[in-house]
Amino acid sequence: MVEQVAQMVVHGEAWTIKDLFVLPNEYVYWSIQIVMYPYMTGLVAGAFVLSSLYHVFNVEKLKEIARYALVFSFALLPVAMLPLLLHLQQPLRGIHVMMTPHFTSAISAFGIVFMTYACIVGAEIWFVYRKFFVESLLRLEAKTGRSSFESILKMIYRIIALGARDLSPEALEADHKAVKLLAGIGIPVACFLHGYAGFIFGSVKANALWMTPLMPVIFICSAVVSGIALCIVSYAIFMELRKWAARRGKNFLLPDAVAHGEHVVDVDHLRSVQGHEVTMTAKYLLIFMTLAITLELLDIIFRGYTAVKSWDILRDVIYEHDFVKIFIMQYGIGNILPFLILLLPGLTVRRAVFASLLVLFGVFMMRWNVVIGGQAFSLTFDGFMHYHLPIIPHDIETFKEGLPGALMVITTPFVIFYFLNMIVPAFMEDKNAH
Amino acid sequence: MKRRDFLKNTAVFVSGASLSLSTLEFLDPRELLASQPSLRWGFLVNTYKCVGCGFCVKACKIENDIPLEANVTRTWVERYVMTKSGETIRDCPQGALNGYTSKLLDENASGMRAVPDEEVAQAFFVPKLCNHCSTPACVQVCPVGATYQTADGAVLVDRKWCIGCGYCIMGCPYGVRFFHPVERVADKCTFCYHRISKGGNTACAQACPFGARQIGNLRDPNDPVAKAVLKERVGVLRSEYGTKPNVYYIGLNEEVR
Ligand code: SF4
Ligand code: SF4
Numbered sequence: 001m002v003e004q005v006a007q008m009v010v011h012g013e014a015w016t017i018k019d020l021f022v023l024p025n026e027y028v029y030w031s032i033q034i035v036m037y038p039y040m041t042g043l044v045a046g047a048f049v050l051s052s053l054y055h056v057f058n059v060e061k062l063k064e065i066a067r068y069a070l071v072f073s074f075a076l077l078p079v080a081m082l083p084l085l086l087h088l089q090q091p092l093r094g095i096h097v098m099m100t101p102h103f104t105s106a107i108s109a110f111g112i113v114f115m116t117y118a119c120i121v122g123a124e125i126w127f128v129y130r131k132f133f134v135e136s137l138l139r140l141e142a143k144t145g146r147s148s149f150e151s152i153l154k155m156i157y158r159i160i161a162l163g164a165r166d167l168s169p170e171a172l173e174a175d176h177k178a179v180k181l182l183a184g185i186g187i188p189v190a191c192f193l194h195g196y197a198g199f200i201f202g203s204v205k206a207n208a209l210w211m212t213p214l215m216p217v218i219f220i221c222s223a224v225v226s227g228i229a230l231c232i233v234s235y236a237i238f239m240e241l242r243k244w245a246a247r248r249g250k251n252f253l254l255p256d257a258v259a260h261g262e263h264v265v266d267v268d269h270l271r272s273v274q275g276h277e278v279t280m281t282a283k284y285l286l287i288f289m290t291l292a293i294t295l296e297l298l299d300i301i302f303r304g305y306t307a308v309k310s311w312d313i314l315r316d317v318i319y320e321h322d323f324v325k326i327f328i329m330q331y332g333i334g335n336i337l338p339f340l341i342l343l344l345p346g347l348t349v350r351r352a353v354f355a356s357l358l359v360l361f362g363v364f365m366m367r368w369n370v371v372i373g374g375q376a377f378s379l380t381f382d383g384f385m386h387y388h389l390p391i392i393p394h395d396i397e398t399f400k401e402g403l404p405g406a407l408m409v410i411t412t413p414f415v416i417f418y419f420l421n422m423i424v425p426a427f428m429e430d431k432n433a434h
Numbered sequence: 435m436k437r438r439d440f441l442k443n444t445a446v447f448v449s450g451a452s453l454s455l456s457t458l459e460f461l462d463p464r465e466l467l468a469s470q471p472s473l474r475w476g477f478l479v480n481t482y483k484c485v486g487c488g489f490c491v492k493a494c495k496i497e498n499d500i501p502l503e504a505n506v507t508r509t510w511v512e513r514y515v516m517t518k519s520g521e522t523i524r525d526c527p528q529g530a531l532n533g534y535t536s537k538l539l540d541e542n543a544s545g546m547r548a549v550p551d552e553e554v555a556q557a558f559f560v561p562k563l564c565n566h567c568s569t570p571a572c573v574q575v576c577p578v579g580a581t582y583q584t585a586d587g588a589v590l591v592d593r594k595w596c597i598g599c600g601y602c603i604m605g606c607p608y609g610v611r612f613f614h615p616v617e618r619v620a621d622k623c624t625f626c627y628h629r630i631s632k633g634g635n636t637a638c639a640q641a642c643p644f645g646a647r648q649i650g651n652l653r654d655p656n657d658p659v660a661k662a663v664l665k666e667r668v669g670v671l672r673s674e675y676g677t678k679p680n681v682y683y684i685g686l687n688e689e690v691r
Contacts, residue, residue, distance in 0.1 A: 008504040011613040019543040023609035024529035029600045089598020089618040102579035206607035379609045
């Protein structure tokens with residue numbers, strides 16, 4: 001007689017359903033937050049690459065969206081760390097990664113790669129906006145009767161201007177050169193940041209689905225794809241939102257106006273996102289999408305053709321259990337459909353935004369299929385694990401690693417972006433910046 | 435500060451620092467242990483002797499404070515049933531905590547499965563535990579060095595340093611790792627390091643009424659485990675992962691993964 005004992009839920013048990021033969025300790029340990037992690041880093045890296053296209057290759061048409069992408073990438077940056085922290089069983093010890101990095105581990109260098117990247121993006125923004133910082137500082141200093149908010153703002157500008165108040169043409173020219181250099185270095189570093197996220201998975205030799213040297217490259221391509229797509233979507237939406245808000249006088253939606261007074265937002269000249277920006281950006285999107293799809297298909301074909309021992313179970317997972325998620329949602333809705341929409345002649349902004357939304361969804365599904373799909377089968381190749389995303393949390397764990405946690409991760413960058421905009425207005429139109 | 439004073443102070447500081455450094459070096463536990471390279475823990479499982487009673491699982495959980503009711507375990511016993519038509523069915527309900535007392539096979543979500551006696555070609559049990567690999571994947575992937583290998587070959591987790599990222603759980607090809615439900619850190623079999631390093635036996639080997647499990651020193655030619663590894667036809671699990679496991683099995687066959 002099997003003894004009936006009271007249950008004690010172990011980590012992973014709440015959302016894992018086992019089928020057939022699965023080892024007793026096997027659960028879906030890496031859940032939604034680990035799906036969010038490469039997704040968010042991908043967005044960071046992609047947005048930055050988009051902004052660099054203008055700075056490095058002088059794609060003049062991308063000027064406005066490039067500046068926006070740069071600031072947005074910076075707002076996304078802290079959030080790339082958040083899912084990892086939310087996923088840790090001991091989040092307070094996260095700092096140990098910096099204290100005793102164990103360099104044979106792919107995660108250990110994360111802190112270093114991440115910080116390097118953050119410094120580059122931060123420095124680039126600084127050079128792009130230095131003129132604006134100094135001008136704002138001078139304006140605020142000249143002003144008598146500052147409100148306390150303006151005093152705080154003045155203090156912030158004084159600190160971030162770092163005492164470099166030289167606005168001579170030579171100094172500005174030097175800024176310009178620095179931006180170009182940083183954007184140039186930034187591209188490989190952004191690729192590294194994300195290729196590295198791919199390596200974290202690709203190097204797990206115990207996992208038959210993850211282990212492939214293609215993983216980092218696939219991750220880089222899909223990162224650029226998702227970053228560009230997010231910039232298109234959010235840029236278009238923010239532009240409309242700003243127009244709407246400015247017309248109705250809803251200034252709380254215009255953080256730059258909140259910080260610098262209404263005059264910085266020129267109601268008459270608030271424009272919509274322009275057709276040429278979107279078509280140009282969409283072109284890059286198409287290029288990277290082609291690359292990403294080619295690599296992903298290559299991976300599947302190669303696995304099917306070589307058909308090593310693990311293929312039996314992988315085939316079951318890919319063609320049966322996850323068929324809808326992989327072929328319908330990821331490739332169909334997330335790749336082929338937007339691909340066609342973008343290719344059809346006469347691309348309108350609205351259509352590009354719609355296609356980009358689908359692309360974002362497709363890349364998310366790709367991350368899902370890699371992370372969750374990689375844990376959908378047992379190490380014994382003899383059983384399956386089904387993941388059920390906790391929707392309504394009933395304890396801290398199902399909150400962190402459930403829908404609410406994921407939504408938190410998605411919304412945070414927008415909150416950061418709002419406040420960041422008070423200090424570095426991403427939608428600045430005048431010739432203040434590069 | 436005068437120049438002479440400065441030099442003097444520097445000299446004092448440098449000698450002081452090097453002194454403390456040398457004490458550190460002197461106390462380095464790796465060196466202490468490396469001075470006895472004659473010890474390498476290994477384990478022998480004789481699958482012919484295992485009857486699937488699960489005493490080892492229970493003993494391990496009690497000894498190592500893994501809650502009995504939690505569905506994770508440091509060691510477990512798998513049941514294999516091979517039919518005459520060539521099918522292999524495996525199960526391992528609750529890690530065999532309560533032993534195998536029913537002929538029904540537990541296929542999790544697919545329910546219980548009955549195999550008629552006359553169709554069974556052979557059936558056997560395979561106990562599993564951490565292999566304390568010579569090139570452990572778990573140690574390689576731990577980002578903070580909380581999982582480490584001792585000089586005598588045991589792979590252990592530092593509960594005070596583990597951040598609970600789960601990378602080692604993903605990295606181990608044998609699925610022996612899990613999150614301790616109370617401590618909230620990675621956990622796995624330690625070969626009962628707290629016992630064996632004092633000359634004791636592991637809890638599981640001690641609890642096994644049939645002697646299917648044995649811990650031993652692979653470097654000692656007179657050790658029964660070392661002798662068996664040398665003289666009998668033994669196998670290890672999943673050598674293709676290159677982790678060089680140190681748990682040897684007598685009577686291992688291809689279906690066991
Ligand atoms: S069996 Fe797994 S946990 Fe144990 S040492 Fe080997 S890799 Fe590490
Ligand atoms: S869970 Fe703990 S022991 Fe395992 S890799 Fe992470 S920090 Fe290391």
